[in-house]
Amino acid sequence: MLPQKPPVFPDGERILAVPQDKHASCFWMGWTGLRGCEKIGLSGEGTDAVVILEKTPFQEEKIPDLLKKAMKAELQMQNDIYCTFYLSPPPELSEIKATVVYPATEKHIQKYLRHEVHLIRETWEDYQNITLPFIQSQSFSIQWVYNILEKKAETERIVHENPDPSNGFVLVPDLKWNQNQLDDLYLVAVVHRREIKSLRDLTAEHLPLLRNVLQEGKEAIAKRFGVPGSQLRIYLHYQPSYYHLHVHFTAVGHDAPGSSVERAHLLADVIDNLAVDSTFYQKRALTFPLRADEPLFKKFQEAGKV
Amino acid sequence: MLPQKPPVFPDGERILAVPQDKHASCFWMGWTGLRGCEKIGLSGEGTDAVVILEKTPFQEEKIPDLLKKAMKAELQMQNDIYCTFYLSPPPELSEIKATVVYPATEKHIQKYLRHEVHLIRETWEDYQNITLPFIQSQSFSIQWVYNILEKKAETERIVHENPDPSNGFVLVPDLKWNQNQLDDLYLVAVVHRREIKSLRDLTAEHLPLLRNVLQEGKEAIAKRFGVPGSQLRIYLHYQPSYYHLHVHFTAVGHDAPGSSVERAHLLADVIDNLAVDSTFYQKRALTFPLRADEPLFKKFQEAGKV
Structure with a gap:
C-alpha cells in the first residue's frame, strides 16, 4: 500500500493553464512547495512542476x-x-486524477505545453527532398519492433501470425489497449518485411501482403474478440510514429488518437489505389499534421513550404 | 431567473447506463418521481425519463x-x-450538467441509446442499386439550405460569398460553433449549384468550383478569424448529413465529430483524384459508417452487403 498524503498546492509564481482537452488541464508553475508531500520526497522552492489534472470518467x-x-x-x-x-x-x-512531474525540466514543460498543429501537403518531391533525408538522418531505434518479430518480446501477446517472410505479419494488441473492454479495442499488425518505411514505399508489389493483413487481421480479431470486420477501422498512419510498416485496427466506435482524416489512410483505399496505379504513393501529394515544435516542421518551414 | 430546485432522483425500476463518451453518461429509467422538481412540473410514476450527465470542462x-x-x-x-x-x-x-427529458417516449430513449456502428464498403454498383434509390425515396427537406443561398436566412452570418451560380458558394459558421473561441472553429461552404448531391456526383467538371471553395475559403477564414490555411482541416463527408454539396472547415486542433477517416474526405485529395480521373467517384468503392438502427443500414443488410 502506498501512503495516502493530501497534496496542498500553493499558488505558483506563474501558472499557465494549458487545457489539453475539455476534461484535462495541464499547467506548470514556479513551484514554492508541495505541502503534505514532503514525506514522499516532493518539496521544493521555486522549482517547476507539471501537474496534469483529469476528470475521471x-x-x-x-x-x-x-x-x-x-x-x-x-x-x-x-x-x-x-x-x-x-x-x-x-x-x-x-474524482480528479492528478499526475505530478516534479522536479520538471524545461523539456517536460515543453512536452506538455500545447503546440500549434499545422497540416503539411507533401508532394512526392517534398518527400524526396525534405522528409526522406530527415528520416534517414534520424537514428530512430526500432529494435523493439524486431524483438516482437523475432519472438524476443511480447510473444504471449501475439493474436495471429502469418510467418511468410515477404507476405506475412504479426498481430498484437496495442499498448494503449488494456484489453479489459472491447470499446477501445486497438491492435497493430507489424509486417515481417523490414524495408518498407511507410505508405510512400508501397507499390503493387505489396498487394499480397496488404491483402493478407486486411483479411487475416479481420478474421483473427473476429475469432479472438468476437468483433466483426465491419466494426473495425483498419488504417495506416502517415507520417507513422515509427518507420517500419504497420497497420492499425481500432473499434469503429472508439475515437482512437490518429484516426482523423489528416493522418489516417484506410487500408482498403490503399489497396484500391495501388491496384489502379502501382506508383500512386510515389506521385501523389499526401497531407499530414505536424506540431510547430517538431524538427520536421522546421525543415518544411526552411524550405518555404508552410 | 429560474427557480433553483434540488432534483433528488430515486432508483428507477430499470436503469440502463449508456456511456456516450468517457465524460458523459446517458441512461433511462422507469421513473418513480423526481423529488424536488414537482414545482417545475416534473413528477410522475412509472414514466420513463432520459437523464444525460456530463462532467463539465x-x-x-x-x-x-x-x-x-x-x-x-x-x-x-x-x-x-x-x-x-x-x-x-x-x-x-x-460540476455535473444534467439534462432531463421527461416524460420520454420510446423514440427519445432509442435516440440516446448507443447503437452499434458498422462500416459499409460501398461499390459504385452498391451506390446505384442501394444508396441512390434510398436517397431518392426520402424526401429530405433542404429548404433551410436554399434559405441561406437565397439570403432569406442567416444573411448576417455569411463570412464570404462567391456569387457565381455554377462555381460559387456561401461560407457560414456552422451552428455547432458558438464563435466564442477559435479552438473549435467550424465553418461550412455551401455551393450555389443545386444538383450535386454528394461526392458521388463529382467529376472534373466541378474542379473550378472545388478549387474556389478551397482557395477562397482559406483566404476568407484567414482574413476574418486570423487562422491560416495550414491550420484548417477542409473536407467533405460521405455520407453527408444532407444531399446538397457542402464542405467543412474545422480547426485542425479540434476533434470535430465526423472528421475521422471513415467519413471525411480531404478536399485537396478530392481535387487531386478528379484531376487524375474525372470519373474517380463513379467507379471507386467508398467506406462510410452507419448506425445499425439507420434505415440505409437495413437496405445494405437486406442486400447481403454487411
Missing part, C-alpha cells in the same frame, strides 16, 4: 448514488419536456 | 482554488519524478 455503478444523493442543483433551462441542471456532487462522487 | 480561473483547497487525496503511484493522486474535490469545485 463516470463509473456506471456509482450513477444510482449520484441520482439519489441530495446536492445543490441549479436549474439552468426549462423548455417543454427538456430541462437542464448544474449539480454540485459531494467529494466522494467526484 | 475545467474552468481555468478555478484551477488555483483546486490546487490550494485541502481535500482527500489518495496516492496511487510514485516512480522517480512522477506521482499520481486521486483527488476528491469539494462540491463547489465539481
Whole structure:
C-alpha cells in the first residue's frame, strides 16, 4: 500500500493553464512547495512542476448514488419536456486524477505545453527532398519492433501470425489497449518485411501482403474478440510514429488518437489505389499534421513550404 | 431567473447506463418521481425519463482554488519524478450538467441509446442499386439550405460569398460553433449549384468550383478569424448529413465529430483524384459508417452487403 498524503498546492509564481482537452488541464508553475508531500520526497522552492489534472470518467455503478444523493442543483433551462441542471456532487462522487512531474525540466514543460498543429501537403518531391533525408538522418531505434518479430518480446501477446517472410505479419494488441473492454479495442499488425518505411514505399508489389493483413487481421480479431470486420477501422498512419510498416485496427466506435482524416489512410483505399496505379504513393501529394515544435516542421518551414 | 430546485432522483425500476463518451453518461429509467422538481412540473410514476450527465470542462480561473483547497487525496503511484493522486474535490469545485427529458417516449430513449456502428464498403454498383434509390425515396427537406443561398436566412452570418451560380458558394459558421473561441472553429461552404448531391456526383467538371471553395475559403477564414490555411482541416463527408454539396472547415486542433477517416474526405485529395480521373467517384468503392438502427443500414443488410 502506498501512503495516502493530501497534496496542498500553493499558488505558483506563474501558472499557465494549458487545457489539453475539455476534461484535462495541464499547467506548470514556479513551484514554492508541495505541502503534505514532503514525506514522499516532493518539496521544493521555486522549482517547476507539471501537474496534469483529469476528470475521471463516470463509473456506471456509482450513477444510482449520484441520482439519489441530495446536492445543490441549479436549474439552468426549462423548455417543454427538456430541462437542464448544474449539480454540485459531494467529494466522494467526484474524482480528479492528478499526475505530478516534479522536479520538471524545461523539456517536460515543453512536452506538455500545447503546440500549434499545422497540416503539411507533401508532394512526392517534398518527400524526396525534405522528409526522406530527415528520416534517414534520424537514428530512430526500432529494435523493439524486431524483438516482437523475432519472438524476443511480447510473444504471449501475439493474436495471429502469418510467418511468410515477404507476405506475412504479426498481430498484437496495442499498448494503449488494456484489453479489459472491447470499446477501445486497438491492435497493430507489424509486417515481417523490414524495408518498407511507410505508405510512400508501397507499390503493387505489396498487394499480397496488404491483402493478407486486411483479411487475416479481420478474421483473427473476429475469432479472438468476437468483433466483426465491419466494426473495425483498419488504417495506416502517415507520417507513422515509427518507420517500419504497420497497420492499425481500432473499434469503429472508439475515437482512437490518429484516426482523423489528416493522418489516417484506410487500408482498403490503399489497396484500391495501388491496384489502379502501382506508383500512386510515389506521385501523389499526401497531407499530414505536424506540431510547430517538431524538427520536421522546421525543415518544411526552411524550405518555404508552410 | 429560474427557480433553483434540488432534483433528488430515486432508483428507477430499470436503469440502463449508456456511456456516450468517457465524460458523459446517458441512461433511462422507469421513473418513480423526481423529488424536488414537482414545482417545475416534473413528477410522475412509472414514466420513463432520459437523464444525460456530463462532467463539465475545467474552468481555468478555478484551477488555483483546486490546487490550494485541502481535500482527500489518495496516492496511487510514485516512480522517480512522477506521482499520481486521486483527488476528491469539494462540491463547489465539481460540476455535473444534467439534462432531463421527461416524460420520454420510446423514440427519445432509442435516440440516446448507443447503437452499434458498422462500416459499409460501398461499390459504385452498391451506390446505384442501394444508396441512390434510398436517397431518392426520402424526401429530405433542404429548404433551410436554399434559405441561406437565397439570403432569406442567416444573411448576417455569411463570412464570404462567391456569387457565381455554377462555381460559387456561401461560407457560414456552422451552428455547432458558438464563435466564442477559435479552438473549435467550424465553418461550412455551401455551393450555389443545386444538383450535386454528394461526392458521388463529382467529376472534373466541378474542379473550378472545388478549387474556389478551397482557395477562397482559406483566404476568407484567414482574413476574418486570423487562422491560416495550414491550420484548417477542409473536407467533405460521405455520407453527408444532407444531399446538397457542402464542405467543412474545422480547426485542425479540434476533434470535430465526423472528421475521422471513415467519413471525411480531404478536399485537396478530392481535387487531386478528379484531376487524375474525372470519373474517380463513379467507379471507386467508398467506406462510410452507419448506425445499425439507420434505415440505409437495413437496405445494405437486406442486400447481403454487411
